[in-house]
Amino acid sequence: MQKRGPKKSPGGRPQKPIGKKKPAGSGPKPSPSNDGTMRLNKFLAHSGIASRREADDLIKAGLVEVNGKTITEMGFKVKPADEVRFNGSEIRKEKKVYLVLNKPKGFITTTDDPKARKTVMELVGNAGSERFYPVGRLDRKTTGVLLFTNDGDLAKKLTHPSHGARKIYEVGLDKNLTKTDFHKIQDGLELEDGPIKVDEIQYIEGKSKNNIGIVIHSGRNRIVRRIFESLEYEVTKLDRVFFAGITKKNLNRGQWRYLSEKEVQFLKINN
Numbered sequence: 001m002q003k004r005g006p007k008k009s010p011g012g013r014p015q016k017p018i019g020k021k022k023p024a025g026s027g028p029k030p031s032p033s034n035d036g037t038m039r040l041n042k043f044l045a046h047s048g049i050a051s052r053r054e055a056d057d058l059i060k061a062g063l064v065e066v067n068g069k070t071i072t073e074m075g076f077k078v079k080p081a082d083e084v085r086f087n088g089s090e091i092r093k094e095k096k097v098y099l100v101l102n103k104p105k106g107f108i109t110t111t112d113d114p115k116a117r118k119t120v121m122e123l124v125g126n127a128g129s130e131r132f133y134p135v136g137r138l139d140r141k142t143t144g145v146l147l148f149t150n151d152g153d154l155a156k157k158l159t160h161p162s163h164g165a166r167k168i169y170e171v172g173l174d175k176n177l178t179k180t181d182f183h184k185i186q187d188g189l190e191l192e193d194g195p196i197k198v199d200e201i202q203y204i205e206g207k208s209k210n211n212i213g214i215v216i217h218s219g220r221n222r223i224v225r226r227i228f229e230s231l232e233y234e235v236t237k238l239d240r241v242f243f244a245g246i247t248k249k250n251l252n253r254g255q256w257r258y259l260s261e262k263e264v265q266f267l268k269i270n271n
Contacts, residue, residue, distance in 0.1 A: 039075060040076045040077065041053075043093060044058065044152075048130070048152060054152070058086065063086060065086075096150060097127065100248065100256060102256070103254075105140070107123065108120070108139075109137040120146060124148055127256065127258075135148065136159045141238065145242060157271060158244055164218065164219065167217070167244075169213070169214050170204065171224065172210060174234040176209035185228075186201050189231075200215040244270075245270060245271070
């Protein structure tokens with residue numbers, strides 16, 4: 001007996017089988033409305049105390065209280081009206097602050113200094129009452145793009161080795177970089193703390209061969225200076241012109257500005 005194929009529509013195409021109708025209410029259920037609660041580690045991160053991961057450690061250590069009770073439970077949620085204390089001091093969810101500074105020479109990247117040296121915080125002291133801090137470090141002699149925020153999660157994301165925010169530097173050397181050493185850097189070097197390979201290196205167009213552009217993701221301490229010092233060059237100028245998509249365009253040395261909402265979203269999504 002010859003098997004019949006699927007019925008065809010007048011246009012010659014097979015008709016789709018008609019399935020059973022789904023009973024009412026079997027579709028996806030709407031999510032519950034937001035009740036205003038927030039996980040405690042997220043609250044600490046939003047308050048500028050620490051990143052979420054670091055906040056978990058603070059909670060485990062018994063350093064956080066909610067309404068007078070020490071909380072060590074992971075996943076604990078706080079309500080908007082709850083009183084949260086860290087190390088005995090009340091903390092509140094602060095407004096998020098994001099800004100960029102064109103760092104000049106002579107300032108160290110720290111919130112305070114026991115030797116009373118000038119810090120970058122002096123340059124952004126009029127940016128508001130919220131607590132914020134520099135993202136990553138630039139050494140005292142290095143200039144250029146430096147971000148500040150009280151968003152602990154974003155700061156951790158931008159500086160964590162596994163993420164590696166993209167950075168572009170303009171480097172000035174005490175002598176011309178030879179082609180041999182150029183290719184050594186391009187191919188990768190072995191430093192005392194392990195191998196390092198840059199993303200890109202080039203001579204800066206229109207300048208002498210001791211002016212180099214370098215693109216790198218690594219956040220290791222003084223890594224750009226150490227790359228050239230390993231080949232017996234002295235870095236006479238080091239300027240970071242790009243960090244994670246943010247530049248110092250239209251900012252003179254020592255000037256800062258708030259990031260736009262678009263820039264903040266870019267940082268969160270693309271890094």
